[in-house]
Amino acid sequence: VPTRLDLRILFDGDERLGPGKIRLLELIDAEGSISAAGRAMDMSYRRAWLLVESLNRGFREPAVEARPGGRHGGGTALTPFGRELVRRYRAMEAAAADAVADHLRFLEQRRPVADGE
Amino acid sequence: VPTRLDLRILFDGDERLGPGKIRLLELIDAEGSISAAGRAMDMSYRRAWLLVESLNRGFREPAVEARPGGRHGGGTALTPFGRELVRRYRAMEAAAADAVADHLRFLEQRRPVADGE
Numbered sequence: 144v145p146t147r148l149d150l151r152i153l154f155d156g157d158e159r160l161g162p163g164k165i166r167l168l169e170l171i172d173a174e175g176s177i178s179a180a181g182r183a184m185d186m187s188y189r190r191a192w193l194l195v196e197s198l199n200r201g202f203r204e205p206a207v208e209a210r211p212g213g214r215h216g217g218g219t220a221l222t223p224f225g226r227e228l229v230r231r232y233r234a235m236e237a238a239a240a241d242a243v244a245d246h247l248r249f250l251e252q253r254r255p256v257a258d259g260e
Numbered sequence: 261v262p263t264r265l266d267l268r269i270l271f272d273g274d275e276r277l278g279p280g281k282i283r284l285l286e287l288i289d290a291e292g293s294i295s296a297a298g299r300a301m302d303m304s305y306r307r308a309w310l311l312v313e314s315l316n317r318g319f320r321e322p323a324v325e326a327r328p329g330g331r332h333g334g335g336t337a338l339t340p341f342g343r344e345l346v347r348r349y350r351a352m353e354a355a356a357a358d359a360v361a362d363h364l365r366f367l368e369q370r371r372p373v374a375d376g377e
Contacts, residue, residue: 149268149278150356152364154371155261202370224370231367235360239267242359243352247269250348253319253341254271 146251148240150232158201164194165232168225171195171207175218198228263368265357267349275318281311282349285342288312288324292335315345 151161163184170180181191199205206225210217221229240247268278280301287297298308316322323342327334338346357364 144272146272147270148356149270150360151266151268152367153264153266154368155263156371156374158371160367161266200372202367203372204370228367231363235363238359238363239265239356242355243267246348246352246355250269250277250319250345251271253321254273254275255317255320257273 146247148236148243148247150236150239152235154201158197160198160201160228160232164198165229167191167194168198168206168221168229171219172221172226172229175210175220177207177219198225202228263364265353265360265364267353267356269352271318275314277315277318277345277349281315282346284308284311285315285323285338285346288336289338289343289346292327292337294324294336315342319345 149162151159153159167180167184167186170183171177174180174183177191177195178188181188184191195207199207202224204224205222206228207219208222210220212218266279268276270276284297284301284303287300288294291297291300294308294312295305298305301308312324316324319341321341322339323345324336325339327337329335
């Protein structure tokens with residue numbers, strides 16, 4: 144496993160945006176349901192739902208919406224703003240990783256030698 | 261309170277470096293003691309000590325060392341490597357904040373209007 148950066152944004156007023164919520168949005172996009180996305184993260188439906196609620200209250204536009212559907216119900220989808228959040232967060236991660244690469248290399252070189260190496 | 265970035269580095273093998281350990285190092289540097297630094301962060305001595313242990317095991321060189329002293333004991337100090345860790349982390353924070361500034365501004369503008377604004 145390579146060294147990873149974990150980037151969290153702490154907004155005034157307590158809303159946080161970090162890798163967990165972003166991964167949940169990506170999985171909702173892929174699975175079309177909050178419960179399936181939560182399951183894929185080993186998260187209870189309640190916890191996944193609370194994270195979605197927090198995201199939807201955290202910005203002027205919702206990130207996730209119910210999609211009315213046919214006979215089997217419509218499931219859940221990202222809004223255009225939800226996709227924008229994911230895209231921006233992943234771009235921020237990449238930009239930050241790039242900006243700190245030299246320092247990360249310095250730190251990695253000072254990690255202990257692992258057993259068996 | 262302005263928006264803040266919270267940067268954590270996740271090394272291979274589970275060591276993490278984030279704002280809590282760095283703040284603890286800065287306070288050990290200022291206070292000359294693990295217990296005073298922990299107190300300043302509302303942290304038990306045990307928790308502060310465990311974080312220092314984790315830092316000292318996480319790299320080839322220790323970040324914190326006991327400083328043998330006179331009649332009253334010598335207290336605790338950062339090693340040159342400990343200071344380098346703090347300096348590098350703060351530089352990484354600044355570089356990352358700079359790299360993501362445009363995205364942060366976009367997100368801040370989409371936050372809900374606070375009561376009374």
